[in-house]
Amino acid sequence: MSENTGKVTAPRHYVGGEWVDLDAAGDLPIVNPATGETLTRVSLASAVGVGRAVERAHAAFPAWRNTAPVIRARYMFVLKERMERRYDELARTITREHGKTLEDARGEVRRAIENVETAAGIPTMMMGYGLEDGAATGIDEEVIRQPLGVFAAICPFNFPAMVPFWFWPYAVACGNTYIVKPSEQVPLSMRFVAELVDDIGLPPGVFNVVNGGRETVEALIDHPLVRGISFVGSSAVAQAVYTRGAERGKRVQAQGGAKNVLVVMPDANVEKTVQNIIGSAFGAAGQRCLANSILMTVGRARERVMPPLREAVRALRVGDGIEPTSEMGPVISARAKSRITGYIERGIAAGATLSVDGRTVPAAAGPGCFVGPTIFENVRPDMELARDEIFGPVLSVIHVDSLRDAIALIEASPYGNAASIFTESGAAAREFRYRVPTGNIGINVGVAAPMAFFPFSGAKGSFFGTLHGQGRDAVDFFTEKKVVITRWFDTPDVAGHHGF
Numbered sequence: 289m290s291e292n293t294g295k296v297t298a299p300r301h302y303v304g305g306e307w308v309d310l311d312a313a314g315d316l317p318i319v320n321p322a323t324g325e326t327l328t329r330v331s332l333a334s335a336v337g338v339g340r341a342v343e344r345a346h347a348a349f350p351a352w353r354n355t356a357p358v359i360r361a362r363y364m365f366v367l368k369e370r371m372e373r374r375y376d377e378l379a380r381t382i383t384r385e386h387g388k389t390l391e392d393a394r395g396e397v398r399r400a401i402e403n404v405e406t407a408a409g410i411p412t413m414m415m416g417y418g419l420e421d422g423a424a425t426g427i428d429e430e431v432i433r434q435p436l437g438v439f440a441a442i443c444p445f446n447f448p449a450m451v452p453f454w455f456w457p458y459a460v461a462c463g464n465t466y467i468v469k470p471s472e473q474v475p476l477s478m479r480f481v482a483e484l485v486d487d488i489g490l491p492p493g494v495f496n497v498v499n500g501g502r503e504t505v506e507a508l509i510d511h512p513l514v515r516g517i518s519f520v521g522s523s524a525v526a527q528a529v530y531t532r533g534a535e536r537g538k539r540v541q542a543q544g545g546a547k548n549v550l551v552v553m554p555d556a557n558v559e560k561t562v563q564n565i566i567g568s569a570f571g572a573a574g575q576r577c578l579a580n581s582i583l584m585t586v587g588r589a590r591e592r593v594m595p596p597l598r599e600a601v602r603a604l605r606v607g608d609g610i611e612p613t614s615e616m617g618p619v620i621s622a623r624a625k626s627r628i629t630g631y632i633e634r635g636i637a638a639g640a641t642l643s644v645d646g647r648t649v650p651a652a653a654g655p656g657c658f659v660g661p662t663i664f665e666n667v668r669p670d671m672e673l674a675r676d677e678i679f680g681p682v683l684s685v686i687h688v689d690s691l692r693d694a695i696a697l698i699e700a701s702p703y704g705n706a707a708s709i710f711t712e713s714g715a716a717a718r719e720f721r722y723r724v725p726t727g728n729i730g731i732n733v734g735v736a737a738p739m740a741f742f743p744f745s746g747a748k749g750s751f752f753g754t755l756h757g758q759g760r761d762a763v764d765f766f767t768e769k770k771v772v773i774t775r776w777f778d779t780p781d782v783a784g785h786h787g788f
């Protein structure tokens with residue numbers, strides 16, 4: 289029997305160290321997108337349910353805050369060890385509910401663990417700074433960082449395990465308490481994580497998982513005891529969450545959608561560039577916020593890169609991600625599939641050249657939500673294919689005459705998540721890095737994913753806020769800086785002299 293079948297118990301909510309039912313606003317099926325099988329159903333917490341969870345998290349805050357950072361860090365070391373031990377099971381859970389290949393899911397788990405490793409350095413990361421005589425002679429000034437209370441993360445479907453780890457390990461290590469709200473399409477991976485966390489003995493209420501949809505999100509933002517929100521998802525929702533949170537005086541960091549460009553210069557290494565384009569555009573079936581879904585060929589790059597690219601893309605093996613032979617899995621849902629095929633049909637009607645058609649996928653792939661890798665050429669920048677985030681395995685190729693033209697098109701995009709350039713020219717790469725207004729830049733790197741100790745950046749319509757997830761930015765987001773100015777009047781007589 290395939291790993292992808294078999295009964296899964298419904299994920300409940302993990303609140304106050306217990307698996308609980310919360311007052312619900314409805315429920316939804318969880319479907320394995322490769323097989324079409326309904327795995328279980330997920331209950332969506334109502335505003336009342338959210339209130340109960342927030343109160344438990346809030347109640348856990350004073351004692352957790354009062355736990356020394358060095359002790360809080362130790363929980364991270366233990367969690368890392370547990371995650372390493374159950375690594376493959378977590379990866380399989382991701383593949384089962386999301387569809388990405390097992391290799392990709394393993395990469396996702398590695399990234400999650402790297403955030404735990406980084407957060408384990410919290411005693412150093414949380415240190416403040418000070419200056420003796422900083423205000424005047426005899427008056428010292430220092431900054432200390434303090435946790436604030438309850439924070440929450442609202443997460444997208446495309447990285448069910450990794451995205452929450454951009455936030456929660458730092459928040460908790462800083463002394464806050466936390467609620468993760470996974471995507472209602474993929475709640476099983478965080479259920480698995482909550483089981484691991486349950487096992488490391490964190491005080492009840494420090495880490496919580498609440499399942500739900502829009503009502504759940506709005507209740508979390510609105511709850512007066514929630515101090516801040518980290519959001520990752522599509523741009524329209526990111527902006528709405530940012531605005532709603534800001535109106536209520538919350539800290540908000542909201543990462544949105546993307547339409548990333550990969551520029552190929554005429555001098556690029558063809559073989560490596562083609563490999564990277566494929567990984568970037570078709571990895572996770574194009575459902576990554578760092579996917580480069582536009583390829584811009586500059587000058588002669590088109591004739592060098594396109595023939596081997598078309599050939600390699602036609603040869604990609606599409607199938608259930610759990611099978612080791614699959615190089616690309618399904619998209620998340622039947623709804624996503626029909627949205628993506630709609631884009632393909634409208635792209636043809638708009639006059640773009642469909643050179644690899646992903647609408648027909650071999651039956652051997654399975655009965656699930658498959659869309660094969662698709663390439664459109666002769667795409668114009670004003671076409672829907674070039675403007676919208678399709679979030680599927682559709683690569684749009686735009687040809688330009690110069691690097692300057694490529695940069696001008698990227699500058700004109702409302703998005704600013706990532707961009708890559710493939711070239712052997714340092715000068716071209718430098719110009720690209722200097723001018724391109726995206727938060728993440730890849731130079732001969734197709735998926736410019738920052739390591740855990742760097743901020744996961746983003747700009748323009750791809751990010752609302754100031755501080756990003758991961759590393760030091762996360763520590764800044766999850767702590768308040770307090771400035772302490774100290775003066776003592778009765779200076780003791782030390783070593784025979786008085787005063788300074």
Ligand code: NAD
Pocket residue numbers: 442443444445446447451469470471472500501502505506520521522523525526528543544545546576577677679705744746750
């Ligand atoms: P989504 O915006 O549909 O949902 C994200 C989260 O918001 C979910 O938890 C969902 O329950 C909630 N939500 C949905 N609609 C809502 C509403 N109207 N009000 C309040 N909450 C709502 O996104 P998705 O389809 O799950 O994820 C894919 C999107 O996420 C893509 O746009 C992708 O680019 C983006 N993404 C961005 C990054 C990044 O770092 N910038 C990373 C991963 C994914």
